[in-house]
Amino acid sequence: MATQRLFFALSLPKPLPQQLVNWRAEQFAAEDGKPVEAANLHLTLAFLGDVSDTTSARLQQAAARIQQPGFQIELNDAGHWPRPGVVWLGCQRAPRGLLQLASLLRSQAARHGCPQSTQPFHPHITLLRHATQRVALPAPGFHWQFAVEHFGLYSSSFSRGRTRYKQLARWPLLPLA
Numbered sequence: 001m002a003t004q005r006l007f008f009a010l011s012l013p014k015p016l017p018q019q020l021v022n023w024r025a026e027q028f029a030a031e032d033g034k035p036v037e038a039a040n041l042h043l044t045l046a047f048l049g050d051v052s053d054t055t056s057a058r059l060q061q062a063a064a065r066i067q068q069p070g071f072q073i074e075l076n077d078a079g080h081w082p083r084p085g086v087v088w089l090g091c092q093r094a095p096r097g098l099l100q101l102a103s104l105l106r107s108q109a110a111r112h113g114c115p116q117s118t119q120p121f122h123p124h125i126t127l128l129r130h131a132t133q134r135v136a137l138p139a140p141g142f143h144w145q146f147a148v149e150h151f152g153l154y155s156s157s158f159s160r161g162r163t164r165y166k167q168l169a170r171w172p173l174l175p176l177a
């Protein structure tokens with residue numbers, strides 16, 4: 001049976017990806033890790049793993065029924081997870097809307113046979129992989145915020161040494177209050 005590696009995620013509005021890439025270039029040297037390309041920067045809501053077309057269609061139907069307001073994300077935290085060697089950006093206090101959306105998608109995923117990690121959800125944007133270097137905070141220029149007005153379903157594939165993410169579907173959140 002054909003499957004695709006899928007995940008629900010938030011994309012980053014322009015010009016944020018380029019701003020993050022610029023900031024990263026000031027903070028980290030080439031040998032500090034493998035930078036995630038600007039086009040691939042995202043915040044994962046629920047990782048689904050390898051999913052059949054039937055399950056993908058069911059998950060998309062469930063996602064389309066989600067009705068919740070958009071929210072603001074403030075990127076004011078960063079860190080380094082030595083295993084698996086990830087440098088990430090995140091929030092000191094994740095907004096309730098973000099936690100609610102991720103929790104709903106993760107429980108829908110589990111119900112449709114996509115096992116979810118038992119680790120607590122820690123929303124983050126991965127900036128570097130195979131990273132050995134910690135992030136020194138506070139750092140100059142560190143603090144961004146953006147409005148989240150929709151979420152999407154993405155496929156992940158790896159070919160010719162590159163990871164590619166493709167948006168398969170996107171759903172709007174209700175207008176921000």
Ligand code: 2AM
Binds near residue numbers: 125
């Ligand atoms: P990461 O950025 O912390 O590695 C696509 O692979 C996205 O799904 C990545 O953002 C990755 O998070 C996330 N993800 C969550 N759980 C995963 C898993 N078990 N395997 C691969 N990616 C996972």
